[in-house]
Amino acid sequence: MxxxxxxxxxxxxxxxxxxxxxxxxxxxxxxxxxxxxxxxxxxPFDALREISQDVFQKSAKGYESVKYGSAVGFPSLREMVCEELLTPRGLHTKAENVMITSGGIQPMNLLCQLLIDPGDVILVETPTFVHTTMIFKMFQAKVVPCVMDDDGMVLEDVEEKIKKYRPKMVYTIPTFQNPTGITMSLERRRRLAELGSKYDVVILEDDPYREIRYSGEHLLPIKAFDTTGHTVFANSFSKIFSPGSRLGYLVASDEMIRRLSDIKLGTDTCTNTIAQAICTEFFKKGYYPxxxxxxxxxxxxxxxxxxxxxxxxxxxxxxxxxxxxxxxxxxxxxxxxxxxxxxxxxxxxxxxxxxxxxxxxxxxxxxxxxxxxxxxxxxxxxxxxxxxxxxxxxxxxxxxx
Amino acid sequence: MxxxxxxxxxxxxxxxxxxxxxxxxxxxxxxxxxxxxxxxxxxPFDALREISQDVFQKSAKGYESVKYGSAVGFPSLREMVCEELLTPRGLHTKAENVMITSGGIQPMNLLCQLLIDPGDVILVETPTFVHTTMIFKMFQAKVVPCVMDDDGMVLEDVEEKIKKYRPKMVYTIPTFQNPTGITMSLERRRRLAELGSKYDVVILEDDPYREIRYSGEHLLPIKAFDTTGHTVFANSFSKIFSPGSRLGYLVASDEMIRRLSDIKLGTDTCTNTIAQAICTEFFKKGYYPxxxxxxxxxxxxxxxxxxxxxxxxxxxxxxxxxxxxxxxxxxxxxxxxxxxxxxxxxxxxxxxxxxxxxxxxxxxxxxxxxxxxxxxxxxxxxxxxxxxxxxxxxxxxxxxx
Missing domain, CATH: 3.90.1150.10 (Aspartate Aminotransferase, domain 1)
Incomplete structure (x- = not known):
């Protein structure tokens, strides 16, 4: 067989x-x-009904919602991400560095495609999200667990394992971690970005829960401390809009976005434009806050x-x-x-x-x-x-x- | 760097x-x-507007359209595919053997994930669709071209190369081929399915143009002649509904569907449910013919x-x-x-x-x-x-x- x-x-x-x-x-x-x-x-069903009446028309907006889209995503949605989601949280980036993905899990898959050959090492938190470790195994990576405490990943352990294993990536969910709910401290965020730059390791910051905070203050993302392009920020519309829309995004360097764009073409061509069009309008019409x-x-x-x-x-x-x-x-x-x-x-x-x-x-x-x-x-x-x-x-x- | x-x-x-x-x-x-x-x-903008009003409601249908879906796709859309697209063309299969994918290109990506290790051989038509050869290269496959004539792939050449290269897959676009527009004859379809069974090679039948026939008679798909589960049929909603919807499907054996379901989870979790819900209704309401x-x-x-x-x-x-x-x-x-x-x-x-x-x-x-x-x-x-x-x-x- x-x-x-x-x-x-x-x-x-x-x-x-x-x-x-x-x-x-x-x-x-x-x-x-x-x-x-x-x-x-x-x-937001009421908004979805209103928006879809507006979008599905014989208009520029209508055609954009049903025809092939670009591999990196709707220009207007990439801008919305910058304006409505990143800048307010202290991450200042150009729309060109944002790529729309098919849900919040796809960034991890795309980053593995970009970086991982069989046997490459990825450092993860302990415990960590089983869906992403499954992806890492799918790419035949060696997954090495790092110690966590109440402030997130213990960076002494991370640095030691970077030296020992020479990993391609460090994977973290810094805010309201899955599964523990723990949030990485601001100081560790800064230092983790620095470790990425110092040792030439990609820090993959998976931050799908960032927006849904019920108490305490928003913390800057790790990516905000990245000066060398080694941190990649990944996020999702699943928790703030609809998981079925399969919309997510990542923020990466120009060079990585260019490479990821080819990889995306070979994975699913582009992210579905129907959901992108509806989601863009949801933000544009000011429904989000x-x-x-x-x-x-x-x-x-x-x-x-x-x-x-x-x-x-x-x-x-x-x-x-x-x-x-x-x-x-x-x-x-x-x-x-x-x-x-x-x-x-x-x-x-x-x-x-x-x-x-x-x-x-x-x-x-x-x-x-x-x-x-x-x-x-x-x-x-x-x-x-x-x-x-x-x-x-x-x-x-x-x-x- | x-x-x-x-x-x-x-x-x-x-x-x-x-x-x-x-x-x-x-x-x-x-x-x-x-x-x-x-x-x-x-x-079909008019239908899209009507359907979206109907779908985006606080109802079972509404929730299904926005929440996480199953990795293999909407049960109702899988059934629609059997009833409206496969059975009328002579391909009799259960809905359980149909998997909904993120567009018509993703089946090729998923099949490579299922089958291809670096160095494995895939036989293709000459000329063939550059988007899929790009995917094959992404999986570090060796792509070996086979000769075509006016009736499609020349099977003597295919059989010889199967013996010589022991390929994992034979990739063909049998109907109105991309780029040539050539259609594989019925007799060759039958024989190609047999070659797959005989030599334990997967025949990947990519058939996105099948429905849009302007003259001549519909031909049975290769998959209709498959008695051993070696042929995988792939298709797309891009040409008959909307490319931006990123909906496609594949038909494969129980065992392959089970494996592909895990792979799909690690690729993008599931296909976007907004487009699946709208497309399902498009067929259910009888708009398609x-x-x-x-x-x-x-x-x-x-x-x-x-x-x-x-x-x-x-x-x-x-x-x-x-x-x-x-x-x-x-x-x-x-x-x-x-x-x-x-x-x-x-x-x-x-x-x-x-x-x-x-x-x-x-x-x-x-x-x-x-x-x-x-x-x-x-x-x-x-x-x-x-x-x-x-x-x-x-x-x-x-x-x-």
């Missing part, structure tokens, strides 16, 4: 882990704390209920993060509780699922790491549903101690 | 060739016979004018194909005229561009192959514009003899 390429076998195990998280993403049959989906209430405020208000309330409920119902000596934004709370149960093993029983008996902690640890992490941990998503469920099901889950876990 | 992955350097030359074709795809400043874009008149008839009528007229004008104005001893459908006429000028070299002068002096024949020949083709050839697109320009500019072009070429 057909012999597949090596990457297919190398990625197999990570793909299974990812399936355990996303398997329920499109189902409505189970209470899912595992998914990472926006609230149903967070979709109110929309963002509205969804942050929803998520803030859900986060608070999630944290209160864990405190109230989960076993004693449970620890958890208190994120200022994003989608996730990272829960560390007492060591005696194996949340990985319990997951299938809980799904069956309680009809509840959660992100299995061990799925977020890549090879090289300590044996058994994360087995007592859970990634608990609060964005997708209503407050009452969160309270009720965290209670059920907590009571079950109490008995398992 | 940053060292890129090997693929970046290997794909460089093909990427330049592709740029020469697509560089003008999004520009309106030049009369382009080079592009491969639908007619402006071929976009009339739409197809309307665009075929437009293109038939343009093809006829293109052929008449070439006959009337191009130099003596010019040969050209007479395609029964698709987008292109392949023109072979007298050997003394170097259409590749003349292209930049013609662009400058006449403000006209065309597909440079030599760009469609991959490595291994005879030295100088295609230099006297042009790929002339007729889909994107109105009849009067075609007549006027083919005349200008012909008169210029007459002087160059």
């Amino acid at each position: 057909t012999k597949y390429a090596k990457r297919v076998y190398v990625m197999e195990e990570e793909a299974k882990k990812l399936d355990s998280l996303t398997g329920n993403l499109t189902s409505n049959d189970i209470i899912s704390f595992a998914a990472g989906a926006p609230a149903k209430e967070a979709y 109110d929309h963002l405020k509205r969804i942050c208000d929803i998520y803030r309330g859900r986060r608070d209920v999630m944290l209160e409920s864990i405190d109230a119902y989960f076993p004693e000596r449970t620890k958890h993060t208190c994120p200022d934004g994003g989608y996730y709370v990272w829960v560390e149960l007492p060591k005696s509780i194996d949340a990985t093993e319990l997951a299938s029983r809980i799904a069956k008996e309680l009809n509840i699922c959660y992100g299995i902690g061990s799925a977020f640890y890549s090879e090289g992490a300590p044996e058994g790491a994360g087995r007592n941990c859970m990634r608990m998503n609060f964005s997708g469920l209503e407050q009452e549903v969160i309270r009720e099901n965290v209670k059920k889950l907590g009571e079950f876990l109490q008995e398992e101690r | 940053t060292k890129y992955a090997k693929r970046v350097y290997v794909m460089e030359e093909e990427a330049k060739k592709l740029d020469s074709l697509t560089g003008n795809l999004t520009s309106n400043d030049i009369i382009s016979f080079a592009a491969g874009a639908p007619a402006k008149e071929a976009y 009339d739409h197809l008839k309307r665009i075929c009528d437009i293109y038939r007229g343009r093809r006829d004018v293109m052929l008449e004008s070439i006959d009337a104005y191009f130099p003596e001893r010019t040969k050209h194909t007479c395609p029964d459908g698709g987008y292109y006429v392949w023109v072979e000028l007298p050997k003394s005229i170097d259409a590749t070299e003349l292209a930049s002068r013609i662009a400058k002096e006449l403000n006209i561009c065309y597909g440079i024949g030599s760009a469609f020949y991959s490595e291994g083709a005879p030295e100088g192959a295609g230099r006297n050839c042009m790929r002339m697109n007729f889909s994107g320009l109105e009849q009067e514009v075609i007549r006027e500019n083919v005349k200008k072009l012909g008169e210029f070429l007459q002087e160059e003899r």
Whole structure:
């Protein structure tokens, strides 16, 4: 029978882990704390209807929305990204350095295409997002985990591993990290950009949760401290507009954008123009600020209920993060509780699922790491549903101690 | 400075060739016979406006259109593909074997991810579509050209090269081939499927022009003769709905679909749901048959004018194909005229561009192959514009003899 390429076998195990998280993403049959989906209430349907009437016309705008687009994306959307999303957060860049991508995951795929030959090393946080480690394995990269603390990646460890492994990339989710919710400190952001320049390593800054902050102050992105073009900033419209629109973007040097443009042509030609056209108008018409405020208000309330409920119902000596934004709370149960093993029983008996902690640890992490941990998503469920099901889950876990 | 992955350097030359074709795809400043874009008149704006009002609602359909979708695509769109596009053309398959992709080019990228390690061999037609050879080079494949005649790939040559090179794939555009417009005969379709089974080689059947036939009878796809799962059928909504929607699909075995689903997750998670939702409704509401008839009528007229004008104005001893459908006429000028070299002068002096024949020949083709050839697109320009500019072009070429 057909012999597949090596990457297919190398990625197999990570793909299974990812399936355990996303398997329920499109189902409505189970209470899912595992998914990472926006609230149903967070979709701007009224604006979408209005905009689509305006866009789908025999006009310049109409043709642009249905014909082939350029590999780097709509000029007007690239400008909107600069004006509405980057400049307000302290990242000053030209539209020419912004490339629109097919969703927020594609930047990681494109950067691997640009940089990674089999055997190349990528440094990652521990724990980290299993979807991106799956991509790294797909490119047959060696993934090396680095230590994190409450301020994000520990840079002494990163620098030591840069010297030891000569990696091509350092991958980080600096704001409301997936899965932990931890935010990298400003000082470390500055120093990580400097490490990239000093050692000629690409820092891949994946920042999809940046905008949805419920408390605390916005921090400058790592890319804002980059003086040599070694940091690439990646982001997504999934959390602030629609994940189904499959719109994301990256910010990179002129030379990288030129190379990535060829790679994009060979991957999917261009990002879909229907969603680009609608999203551009969404920003142009000024809908974004109110929309963002509205969804942050929803998520803030859900986060608070999630944290209160864990405190109230989960076993004693449970620890958890208190994120200022994003989608996730990272829960560390007492060591005696194996949340990985319990997951299938809980799904069956309680009809509840959660992100299995061990799925977020890549090879090289300590044996058994994360087995007592859970990634608990609060964005997708209503407050009452969160309270009720965290209670059920907590009571079950109490008995398992 | 940053060292890129090997693929970046290997794909460089093909990427330049592709740029020469697509560089003008999004520009309106030049009369382009080079592009491969639908007619402006071929976009169903009225239907798009109506459908988007219906879709963007707080309803099950509405949420499906904006939230994450499954990696294999909308269940309802996969069913539509079977019912409306495959069964009527003699390809009987289950929806489970259909995967929705981000445009019609992505199937080639996904199949390379599934099958190709560096150095693996892919057999192609001569000439062939430069966009796909660029992808094959991106995967560091060795591309080996096979001979074509008026009935498509010459299978004796294919079989000999299968034995000699042990390729992973044979790539063909069997219907109204790009760039020549040639259609593979029914008998060869059957035999090519058999060769795939006999030698355990994947036959990648790329069939984006199949639906837009202006004369003659529909032929069964190669996939219809496949009894072992070795043929993969790829198609696109670009020519029949909208290229900007970035919707395509492939038909493959259960096992391949399962593997491709993981690969798709690592490439762009899923195909954009906004376009999938709109396209599904377009078919469900029954708009497709009339739409197809309307665009075929437009293109038939343009093809006829293109052929008449070439006959009337191009130099003596010019040969050209007479395609029964698709987008292109392949023109072979007298050997003394170097259409590749003349292209930049013609662009400058006449403000006209065309597909440079030599760009469609991959490595291994005879030295100088295609230099006297042009790929002339007729889909994107109105009849009067075609007549006027083919005349200008012909008169210029007459002087160059």
